[in-house]
Amino acid sequence: MAKLKEKILQALKNNRQLEIALNEISKSQENLLKNHSNPVFNQKDKIKILKKFTDLQNIAKSMQRYNKLNENNYDQDAQEEKDNLETTVLKGGISYNKYIWHAENSENTCDVCKSLDGTEFDFYDEVPERPHPNCKCTVEIVEETSSNDDSGTMTEENYNTNKIPPKNPTSQPTSKSPQPNPAPKNPSQPQRWIKPCNGPIVGQYGEQRSTHVHNGIDIAVPVGTPIKAVADGTVYYAGANDPKGYGQYVIITHKINGKIVTSEYGHLSSWNVHAGEQIKQGQIIAKSGNTGHSQGPHLHITIREGIYKGTPVNPNKYFDY
Structure with missing residues (x-):
């Protein structure tokens, strides 16, 4: 807000x-x-x-x-x-x-x-x-x-005066002069994360469902497929009985430029991490499944800016899929 x-x-x-x-x-x-x-x-x-x-x-x-x-x-x-x-x-x-x-x-x-x-x-x-x-x-x-x-x-x-000042006001050059090398594009952007698993995308971020807008992506994989942590972080939760229908799921928090970003992995068949555990990028944290509100074996992953219940964003902001 x-x-x-x-x-x-x-x-x-x-x-x-x-x-x-x-x-x-x-x-x-x-x-x-x-x-x-x-x-x-x-x-x-x-x-x-x-x-x-x-x-x-x-x-x-x-x-x-x-x-x-x-x-x-x-x-x-x-x-x-x-x-x-x-x-x-x-x-x-x-x-x-x-x-x-x-x-x-x-x-x-x-x-x-x-x-x-x-x-x-x-x-x-x-x-x-x-x-x-x-x-x-x-x-x-x-x-x-x-x-x-x-x-x-x-x-x-x-x-x-009907004007909102820019966040980073800068003076404009009045004549052509040698310019410094441009700064890297999006210097505050985190290093690209990895995909949690490989498989076809069967549910897109922002897709309109019958009762809600899809807040992540669905990757179709067989039950038991190893699921990797997309980035270094700390396990916030690992367990079952999610009210949103994730079934068995894992939540990991990541600190990016001093801010918390959260990755959520849903519909798992099992998990092998616990709350408070430090996780490395690429570490196997769980196996995919078909638990919760699921219509077939797949991994659902949501990326949120903020801790659990934070604002969901397109995962493509952090990793390619």
């Missing part, structure tokens, strides 16, 4: 984006409620989360009023509602804060918790629960200032 503020303000400039912004607000509210009930937060921060949930609720109601007035050609009332909305959003109705995960500094701290230490989450994203019952990790809200931000954040000044 990064850039929620910008999405709302852009929607007020373009009425066709109002519905999109309202959907983003609704998703953000769901995440805030989940975070409010997450024991990883202390009571003081839970109060802050609930306050921002209420702020979003009021903003959504105001946007709906503005939309209704605008549709019915109550131009003066609509403009007044819009002005009030813009003031509310620009003056702090949307949080600039973020969450930071802190692992307990103890010899008993597991590798999963250590791998999460220092991980940052957007304020309107869902924060995962503690990975195991004995975990003593905490997540705190970090206050950030907004008024003097030059990182691309929408402020009152650049909103009123």
